[in-house]
Amino acid sequence: MNPGPDDLAPEACDALALRAQAGDREAFSALVVALYPQLTGFLAFHAPSADLADEVAQATLVMAFERIADYQPRGTFAGWLKGIARNLLLRELSRRAHQRGAVESMLAADALAAVEQEPDGAPDEDLLARLRACIGRLPPRARLIAQRRFAEDVPLNQLAQQFKRTRASMAKVIHLLRGQLRACVESGGTHP
Amino acid sequence: MTPERFAELSELAADGSLSAAEDAELGAHIAADPAARAALRQCLREHLQCRAALRMGDRPQLAARIGQLLQARRPSRRQRAARTVLERIEHRRARRLRVLRWGLPALAALLAVALLPLLGRGAAPAADPATPRVVAGEARLAGGILTRAGQELARGATLETAAGTCEIAWPDGTTVRLGAATRVARPDADGQRLTLERGSLAVHAAHREAGDPLRIACPDAEAAIVGTRFDLAVAEGGSVLQVQDGLVRWTRLADGVAGVVGAGQRVAASALPLPRAVLLDARRIAALRQAVATSRAPWASAWASLRRADPGAEGSGWQGALGLALAARLEPDDAQGGALAVAAVQRVRVLVAAPPPGPSGREGAATLIRAAVAADLLRLTPAWQAADGAALDLWLADALPGVVRHQAAAPAAGDRWWGVAASLAVAARAGDTPRMRALFADLRRELAVDLAPGRRERLRPADLVPALLAADIMHASAGACPPPPPAWREVLSAWAGSPDAAGLPLRGAPPWRLPDAPAGVVGGGGWPHPVLTGLAPEDP
Numbered sequence: 001m002n003p004g005p006d007d008l009a010p011e012a013c014d015a016l017a018l019r020a021q022a023g024d025r026e027a028f029s030a031l032v033v034a035l036y037p038q039l040t041g042f043l044a045f046h047a048p049s050a051d052l053a054d055e056v057a058q059a060t061l062v063m064a065f066e067r068i069a070d071y072q073p074r075g076t077f078a079g080w081l082k083g084i085a086r087n088l089l090l091r092e093l094s095r096r097a098h099q100r101g102a103v104e105s106m107l108a109a110d111a112l113a114a115v116e117q118e119p120d121g122a123p124d125e126d127l128l129a130r131l132r133a134c135i136g137r138l139p140p141r142a143r144l145i146a147q148r149r150f151a152e153d154v155p156l157n158q159l160a161q162q163f164k165r166t167r168a169s170m171a172k173v174i175h176l177l178r179g180q181l182r183a184c185v186e187s188g189g190t191h192p
Numbered sequence: 193m194t195p196e197r198f199a200e201l202s203e204l205a206a207d208g209s210l211s212a213a214e215d216a217e218l219g220a221h222i223a224a225d226p227a228a229r230a231a232l233r234q235c236l237r238e239h240l241q242c243r244a245a246l247r248m249g250d251r252p253q254l255a256a257r258i259g260q261l262l263q264a265r266r267p268s269r270r271q272r273a274a275r276t277v278l279e280r281i282e283h284r285r286a287r288r289l290r291v292l293r294w295g296l297p298a299l300a301a302l303l304a305v306a307l308l309p310l311l312g313r314g315a316a317p318a319a320d321p322a323t324p325r326v327v328a329g330e331a332r333l334a335g336g337i338l339t340r341a342g343q344e345l346a347r348g349a350t351l352e353t354a355a356g357t358c359e360i361a362w363p364d365g366t367t368v369r370l371g372a373a374t375r376v377a378r379p380d381a382d383g384q385r386l387t388l389e390r391g392s393l394a395v396h397a398a399h400r401e402a403g404d405p406l407r408i409a410c411p412d413a414e415a416a417i418v419g420t421r422f423d424l425a426v427a428e429g430g431s432v433l434q435v436q437d438g439l440v441r442w443t444r445l446a447d448g449v450a451g452v453v454g455a456g457q458r459v460a461a462s463a464l465p466l467p468r469a470v471l472l473d474a475r476r477i478a479a480l481r482q483a484v485a486t487s488r489a490p491w492a493s494a495w496a497s498l499r500r501a502d503p504g505a506e507g508s509g510w511q512g513a514l515g516l517a518l519a520a521r522l523e524p525d526d527a528q529g530g531a532l533a534v535a536a537v538q539r540v541r542v543l544v545a546a547p548p549p550g551p552s553g554r555e556g557a558a559t560l561i562r563a564a565v566a567a568d569l570l571r572l573t574p575a576w577q578a579a580d581g582a583a584l585d586l587w588l589a590d591a592l593p594g595v596v597r598h599q600a601a602a603p604a605a606g607d608r609w610w611g612v613a614a615s616l617a618v619a620a621r622a623g624d625t626p627r628m629r630a631l632f633a634d635l636r637r638e639l640a641v642d643l644a645p646g647r648r649e650r651l652r653p654a655d656l657v658p659a660l661l662a663a664d665i666m667h668a669s670a671g672a673c674p675p676p677p678p679a680w681r682e683v684l685s686a687w688a689g690s691p692d693a694a695g696l697p698l699r700g701a702p703p704w705r706l707p708d709a710p711a712g713v714v715g716g717g718g719w720p721h722p723v724l725t726g727l728a729p730e731d732p
Contacts, residue, residue, distance in 0.1 A: 029255055030255075033255045036248070037244070037248040040244040040247070040248065041241070041244055043240070043244075044237065044240035044241045044243065044244040045237060045240075045241070047240065048233070048236055049205075049206075049208055049236065049240075050206070050208070050239070050240060050243060051208055053240055053244075055382070058382055059381075059382060062382065102215050102216060102218075102219025102220075102223075102448075103205055103210060103215050103218050103219045103222065103232075104205075104215075104448065105448070106219065106222060106223065106229065107205075107232070107233065107236065110229070110233060111233075127241065128241065128244055128245040128248055129245075129248075131241055131242060131245035132245040132246065132248065135242065135245065135246060146242065146246070147246065149242075150239070150242040150243045150245075150246050151243070151246035151247060153243070155207045155209060156200075156203040156204055156206075156207055156209075157209075161701070164702070166675065167200060167672075168196050168197070168199075168200045170203075171196070171199040171200040171202070171203040172196055172199050172200075174199075174203055175199040175202075175203075175235075178235070178238045178239070178242070181238070181242065182238065
């Protein structure tokens, strides 16, 4: 995970990690809050579904808390946290690759191969910040759809009802919206 | 696959709500086309990234959530000490096992007695909300340690009953009662989770957020529950779920095939996937029960009418059987619901043994629809047998041709549409979606012609009822329903306020129904089935 603009420097991370190792839970919380965007960015890049990303993010925090004593402060806390997330993700992906429905199994198998082949693969360091800025620049109705769909997890059927559209046409709207956001992010966040 | 369909299925995949058929459709497409597979991956990745981007901003909220998580995770000093001692005991026990096998039970029991007070008092009320405690009865932990009330069931622990029962509870009020000869394990994972290895459980799940279900895994299936009561049993033949209240998502682990099981239904994992409902699926029944329980109009008054009408009275035919079946599924009392289901099944057996209806107007078609819906409501109740389904299918096969021939020749459009609706109900019962689509397309074409200015004047509001029923059956059974012809809404709105439309179930979800029709349209003290089966109670 690469540090983002608001993230702590490696030395500051280590200072907090040392306090967390001594039992300071606020220090651990501050550490995790600072690194959480990187963690979710990593999981959003690799996990094939929202429930898996959420589950692994939470399990990562719990495991990091339980094993904080194992961390050796050498300026690599972000990498250590990512290592936990990657291992948990691999474990869960290999389980899902064999146990779920057709689509989820295939996606889990693809994600498993990608994580194994490219263990450090991650999005650009400020991709999420650019994406957030691009969503903020959308027209009001499109921004509302993005808010409902992505921030509030409103399912497609319900969203279609809320915006008085058919499910298929709502799906198309979201598809176009994502295309717009992709173009915006690729342009460095300068349009739409 | 068209790009539109691909976009739709991709979004459903992002929701995690693909049906078995949709999963198979999208799965086949991406298996055959690597570009589509990559496109789906990109779609899901972008979905997650947008999600992460919009959630990264609120750091105080995140800090509070992490604080709660850590609070829940933090073992007390007393618990840590007890755990350390238990680990030592386990270590010593393993070492001594080699030389002193016969002496262990007494030693373990002695040490357990010494440790239990520590375990029991260790956690204050603010302890991990995902940790259950023993609240009644008796069971043994994996090491043979006898439990007692107040003891926590730690992560990774197993609990086993002998001849008696044992009840465990979470701080949120969720309770699980272990039957005799039952073994459950609490996996080393977050959230309220249990694994039922053998025996049976009766679960009363407190309501919680949809994203945080109670999960109970069986050897061949998993139940995910938001808030409900149900029984779960694992026997040699596989796992069986029986739901008393609410909804349970029941997933077979071998292939991920899932179904939503509702109140009054009993489903073996091997029976998944569930056939689609003819008219009222488990979610709709759950919403109806909720509407009745919260005294929402007009469902509560319709329910009261249904109970007053004594649908079980002799001579009430299929209308009575449907009333009994509906009451069985809506009855909040388990015992009463079960008795009603038995009575309804008996009534169906009597009716199926009688000759099918002759070709007699709208009533003949309505009878077939009532029979298909009643059987569907009873299909997963414990009282219904496979032979009942087979007998009903034969009866429907005898009855349908005459009814349809008569209706097709009827001069009034409304009569003809009743015939189509009956055919549609029978096709829905058979799961014949292509036939349903063809029938519905014909109906829609006829409607478009008859709703044109100059012709619509010949129609009466009641003529629209079979079209509404047909649309409901398409929604419930085919999973989707084509939109109505453009003039439909105009005609429906014009009639909504008229005295002729009183008692018609016009109000409900768009586009076939009117979301804002006056309440009087569905009022009245008439037969309550149209209200209970025709109006969508999902929205508050």
